[in-house]
Amino acid sequence: MHLILFLVFAGLCLAGAINLLLQSHPINSALSLIVVMTSLAVLYLLLGAEFLAAAQVIVYGGAIMVLFTFVVMLLNAGREERTLGSRAARAIGFPAVVAILAVIATVILHAQGLGVARLSDGITSTDELSAVLFTKLLLPFEVTSVLILIAILGAVALASHSGSKAEERTGEE
């Protein structure tokens, strides 16, 4: 059962990721990214991370992707034109990606002592997770809330109409 679930959702995940690269319209890419994120949530559940599976669906599949589709629709982004991109990216980028993947795959396949995952392994309950998060790691957690607050203020300041020099310039034209 675990094997079947893993193969199905890993396949969905890869298909979504490849589709993201092949589609030329941003909204299609956004929808395939949602497929990737929800199938990753199932894989998290298979690895026993129940809280993360829920958070993945809510935060990534929900909040972040809603933001993406909203911006795609707001800016009325059309089909992207295919260009070849920079020569440096082609000459150095793609060989580097292949090399990185090859190195990581070799290391993983030769690694000793990597275990196996079963459905009977049991799951990390949210209790255990929050016991560590709210005692040992309370300070980083609170600092992250400040970070989110700053991010919200920054997003509002960046996206607001006023205070932008470019806005005044286009207004004059």
Add this chain to the structure above:
Amino acid sequence: MSPLLTQEVPLSWYLLLSAILFSLGVVGFLIKRNLITVFMSIELMLNGVNLSFVTFAHQWHAVKGQIFVFFVMMVAAAEAAVGLAIIIAVFRARATLAVDRIDRMKL
């Protein structure tokens, strides 16, 4: 125990999947020509790395690996909010989303 429950998947497969997702994210970053899809490729890379964190948390029975993924998610949410706000600001100044035409830092 039923045979369905004892069937097992090696953790290296999960790690390989995470490496492939990360590489696909890098390839997307290089070949996509729309600012928003370039940003989506970055999210794909973050997700690939998160999967390997969860896999290692399972391997070592450590809760802290999962908590790290939780922090990565929160930072990714903040990053998405700021990044998309920057994209809106850039679009307002240039009226284009093609990365080839956004080649100056100054607005």
